[in-house]
Amino acid sequence: xxxxxxxxxxxxxxxxxxxxxxxxxxxxxxxxxxxxxxxxxxxxxxxxxxxxxxxxxxxxxxxxxxxxxxxxxxxxxxxxxxxxxxxxxxxxxxxxxxxxxxxxxxxxxxxxxxxxxxxxxxxxxxxxxxxxxxxxxxxxxxxxxxxxxxxxxxxxxxxxxxxxxxxxxxxxxxxxxxxxxxxxxxxxxxxxxxxxxxxxxxxxxxxxxxxxxxxxxxxxxxxxxxxxxxxxxxxxxxxxxxxxxxxxxxxxxxxxxxxxxxxxxxxxxxxxxxxxxxxxxxxxxxxxxxxxxxxxxxxxxxxxxxxxxxxx
Amino acid sequence: xxxxxxxxxxxxxxxxxxxxxxxxxxxxxxxxxxxxxxxxxxxxxxxxxxxxxxxxxxxxxxxxxxxxxxxxxxxxxxxxxxxxxxxxxxxxxxxxxxxxxxxxxxxxxxxxxxxxxxxxxxxxxxxxxxxxxxxxxxxxxxxxxxxxxxxxxxxxxxxxxxxxxxxxxxxxxxxxxxxxxxxxxxxxxxxxxxxxxxxxxxxxxxxxxxxxxxxxxxxxxxxxxxxxxxxxxxxxxxxxxxxxxxxxxxxxxxxxxxxxxxxxxxxxxxxxxxxxxxxxxxxxxxxxxxxxxxx
Numbered sequence: 001x002x003x004x005x006x007x008x009x010x011x012x013x014x015x016x017x018x019x020x021x022x023x024x025x026x027x028x029x030x031x032x033x034x035x036x037x038x039x040x041x042x043x044x045x046x047x048x049x050x051x052x053x054x055x056x057x058x059x060x061x062x063x064x065x066x067x068x069x070x071x072x073x074x075x076x077x078x079x080x081x082x083x084x085x086x087x088x089x090x091x092x093x094x095x096x097x098x099x100x101x102x103x104x105x106x107x108x109x110x111x112x113x114x115x116x117x118x119x120x121x122x123x124x125x126x127x128x129x130x131x132x133x134x135x136x137x138x139x140x141x142x143x144x145x146x147x148x149x150x151x152x153x154x155x156x157x158x159x160x161x162x163x164x165x166x167x168x169x170x171x172x173x174x175x176x177x178x179x180x181x182x183x184x185x186x187x188x189x190x191x192x193x194x195x196x197x198x199x200x201x202x203x204x205x206x207x208x209x210x211x212x213x214x215x216x217x218x219x220x221x222x223x224x225x226x227x228x229x230x231x232x233x234x235x236x237x238x239x240x241x242x243x244x245x246x247x248x249x250x251x252x253x254x255x256x257x258x259x260x261x262x263x264x265x266x267x268x269x270x271x272x273x274x275x276x277x278x279x280x281x282x283x284x285x286x287x288x289x290x291x292x293x294x295x296x297x298x299x300x301x302x303x304x305x306x307x308x309x310x311x312x
Numbered sequence: 313x314x315x316x317x318x319x320x321x322x323x324x325x326x327x328x329x330x331x332x333x334x335x336x337x338x339x340x341x342x343x344x345x346x347x348x349x350x351x352x353x354x355x356x357x358x359x360x361x362x363x364x365x366x367x368x369x370x371x372x373x374x375x376x377x378x379x380x381x382x383x384x385x386x387x388x389x390x391x392x393x394x395x396x397x398x399x400x401x402x403x404x405x406x407x408x409x410x411x412x413x414x415x416x417x418x419x420x421x422x423x424x425x426x427x428x429x430x431x432x433x434x435x436x437x438x439x440x441x442x443x444x445x446x447x448x449x450x451x452x453x454x455x456x457x458x459x460x461x462x463x464x465x466x467x468x469x470x471x472x473x474x475x476x477x478x479x480x481x482x483x484x485x486x487x488x489x490x491x492x493x494x495x496x497x498x499x500x501x502x503x504x505x506x507x508x509x510x511x512x513x514x515x516x517x518x519x520x521x522x523x524x525x526x527x528x529x530x531x532x533x534x535x536x537x538x539x540x541x542x543x544x545x546x547x548x549x550x551x552x553x554x555x556x557x558x559x560x561x562x563x564x565x566x567x568x569x570x571x572x573x574x575x576x577x578x579x580x581x582x583x584x585x586x587x588x589x590x591x592x593x594x595x596x597x598x599x600x601x602x603x604x605x606x607x
Contacts, residue, residue, distance in 0.1 A: 014443060015450035022451075022459055029463050137595075141588035143539055145546050145562060146580035149569060157570050250454030254543050258566070269547050272462045280462045287455055295450075 008299055012292050019288040024068045026281040027078070028061075072285070078278035080271075087282035090267060095286065097167055098263035102252055104171075104183030109190035110241065116191070117198025118230060124203060132195060139192030144251045148185040148258045156181060165260045182259040189251045190244055197240045201233035208232075235302070242298025249291055339600045346596030353589040360406040367400035372554050380572035390574045392565065398575065402582050405556035408468060409583065412550070412557070413538040415472045420479025420537075421530045427480065428487025429518055432495055433510075442488070445481040453478035453540045461549035468557070471550040475537050482533070483526060490525040491518055524601070531597050535590035542583050558583045 039048045052058045056067060071077075077087035120132040156164030162181050169175040205211060206229050214228045215221075253265030260266070268283035270276075340346045359366060369387075375395040383390040389398035431441040451459075457474035464470050494500065495518070503517050544550050545559025553560070558579045565576025 011446065012450075015447045018447040018450060026459065026462055137591060138584075138588065141535060141539075141584055141591050143542055143546070143559070143562070143580055143583050143587075145543065145559075146577075146584060149562070149566070149573075149576055149580060153569055153573055245452075247452075249452050250540065250543065253454050253458070254546060257547060268458055269549075272458055272466075273548060277462065280458070284455060284459050284462075288451060291452055291455070292450055 004303060005296075005300055008296055012296060015292055016289070019285060019292070020069055020072065021065065022288075023072075023281040023285045024065050026277055026284065027068070029277065077282040077285075080279045081276045082271075082274055082279070087278050090279060091264065091282050091286050094262055094264045094267045094283075096170070097261060098252060098256065098265060100171060100179065101182055101186060101255065101261060101263060102248055104179050105187035105190065105248065105252075106241075107187075108183055109187035109194060112187075113191045113194025114198050114230070114237070117195040118202050118225065120195065120199040121202035121206065122225060129199075133199070136192035136195045139188060140196075142188070144185060144189055144254045145258055147188045148182075148255060151181050151185055152258070167262055182255050182261050185258070186248065186251050186255045189247055190241070193240060193244055194237065198233060198237055201236045202229050205229045205232045238298065238301055242295060242301075245291060245294040245298070249287055249294075253287075336597075336600050340596055343596050343600070345592055349589045349592035349596065352585070353593060356406060356586055356589065357410065359403060360410050363400075363403040363407050367397075367403045369397035369400045371396060371400040371404045371556050373397075380568060380575065382572065382574055389578050390572070392561075392575045393568050393572070398561075398578055401556040401561060402558070402579060405558045405561055405579060406582060406586070408551055408555065408557040409538060409542060409545075409559070409586065412468060412472055412475065412541045412545075413534055416475025416479055416537045416541065417530045417534050419472075420476040421483050421526060423476065424480040424483025425487045425519075425522070425526050428484040428489075429491045429514060429522060431484070431488045432491030433514055433518060438488075441484070445484045448477065448481040451478070454543060457540070457544040457549050458547075461544070466549045466552060468551045468555070471541050471544045474544065474549075475541055478540065479530075479533065479537060483529065486529045487522055487526050490522040494518055494521045497521075528594075528597055528601055531590075532594035535587040535594065538583065538587050538590065 039051050049058075056064060059067075075088050077091070079085065080087055080090060083090070116132045116136070120129040123129050152164045155161050163178045164181050166178065167175055168178045171179060202225075206225075211224060211228050214224045219228075249265075252263065253269060255261065256263040256266040257269050264283050264286055268280055268287065271279035271283060340350070373396060375391070377395065378387065378391045379395040380393055381387060381391040381395075387397050387399065389402060392398055392401065427441050427445070431438045453474060456477050457471060460474045460477070461467075461470040464473070500513065500517055503513050508517070541550065542557075542559030542562070545557045546563040548560070548563065551557035551560055553564070561579035562576045562583070565572070565574075565579070568575050
């Protein structure tokens with residue numbers, strides 16, 4: 001297990017450098033020369049040059065990039081142009097809500113998806129199988145914001161059942177009700193794909209010899225399906241959930257914007273719209289690094305679930 | 313001699329491919345869901361192309377006296393918050409949305425396909441190309457969109473660039489896998505033996521034989537690309553007002569959701585129908601071409 005994780009980390013390294021470089025580029029497009037802004041409109045050329053030197057702006061780009069990596073490693077991401085707060089502080093405030101939202105979405109989507117997929121596989125070819133598959137195709141084709149709009153309009157506004165703007169606090173501090181609609185919106189993206197792959201995986205496993213053996217032993221059908229079939233079918237499902245992390249992160253950006261959820265995604269969108277490049281750079285970096293880490297965890301989990309992978 | 317060989321081998325394969333494709337079309341036509349999806353998608357594409365002819369009103373003409381009017385006989389889909397006819401805007405918006413999706417899939421497919429095929433043909437290049445692909449895979453499409461929009465400014469171009477960049481790595485992987493399979497075929501060896509140039513080997517032997525796999529993958533991908541593109545439009549990273557684009561139209565109606573829900577619901581529904589048709593067709597094409605997946 002150990003060497004595998006190290007090898008996997010080494011593979012992620014170039015990707016990490018890529019992420020950092022993209023974020024570094026974001027800071028290079030600032031429309032005005034920062035030295036000019038600091039020096040003021042009437043400053044002499046020498047003053048501007050001195051400031052440029054002080055800020056390190058006169059050095060070659062590769063050197064600046066390495067210095068940038070150093071600053072990022074120390075947690076210095078610069079200051080927001082709009083709020084003048086440290087970008088790292090802004091990120092610290094928003095990461096929690098985003099993680100909460102994504103976990104909430106997973107917690108809703110994974111059990112529902114597994115249940116629907118297993119049900120469809122066990123009742124293969126029947127009406128319920130067709131209905132579940134139709135729902136999952138529709139779910140895959142639905143824009144995230146459409147589901148959000150419907151939930152806001154009906155559950156939130158007309159029926160007045162749940163709050164739909166902002167976050168009232170952490171889940172343990174009475175914030176559960178404000179989490180439900182955003183989590184449901186984001187989770188709905190996952191239910192379709194999970195149900196589909198679970199159905200395929202369970203069908204495949206149900207035809208396997210060890211399932212026939214289990215049945216021949218006289219085990220109860222529920223034990224056969226849950227302990228024998230579903231457990232083995234989980235391998236592709238876990239991979240899929242990992243692959244869907246990209247979708248989930250993207251969906252989180254949209255969901256947060258819709259529900260005014262104070263997460264990293266909304267921070268990124270707001271920063272880009274208001275040309276707050278340091279904040280945009282920090283938010284995009286955190287999201288990209290989170291994505292790299294999710295993929296890493298999925299790969300490791302994969303080996304844990306299916307020890308055969310390690311040997312190859 | 314060599315020219316002769318080059319002409320014979322790929323032509324034979326292409327012919328085989330064509331007759332197979334006829335069978336594919338016939339089988340697709342028997343699948344009722346696929347047939348309906350294909351007809352629907354064709355109708356949508358035609359309606360988008362003919363938007364200037366079909367649109368009952370000017371999509372940019374504002375008439376505040378009918379602002380937020382719900383669907384009626386004069387305005388089938390109602391009017392938006394500035395009194396523009398939503399049906400006309402949907403027709404023009406579908407144009408931009410389809411254009412965005414097509415550009416993303418076609419350009420991304422061409423770049424990714426080239427990368428994958430080159431990686432399979434020139435083995436020394438393989439690790440470099442695939443490492444680049446790994447790095448590109450590290451960015452979810454929406455993030456690429458946000459970053460591109462931040463760097464070059466929001467607009468349809470930014471979204472297309474993001475969709476291309478996010479399509480390239482996946483296509484490169486599929487193309488490489490398929491091309492490696494073709495590289496092992498005897499006619500590649502034969503072509504080399506009779507001295508066919510590398511260029512002809514790549515174009516007429518490799519690419520022609522990989523193109524069907526790549527196009528099936530791109531068909532499957534089309535719906536997803538449109539979803540990501542409209543999500544970026546919804547976030548304000550895409551086409552800017554007053555241009556009509558379905559995702560952006562849905563976002564514009566958000567502020568009037570409780571007074572006039574049709575303003576954002578109808579464009580969202582339009583995206584859903586396009587993506588659903590594309591996904592159903594893609595699934596059917598894959599099922600026909602890859603019988604192993606048929607249940």
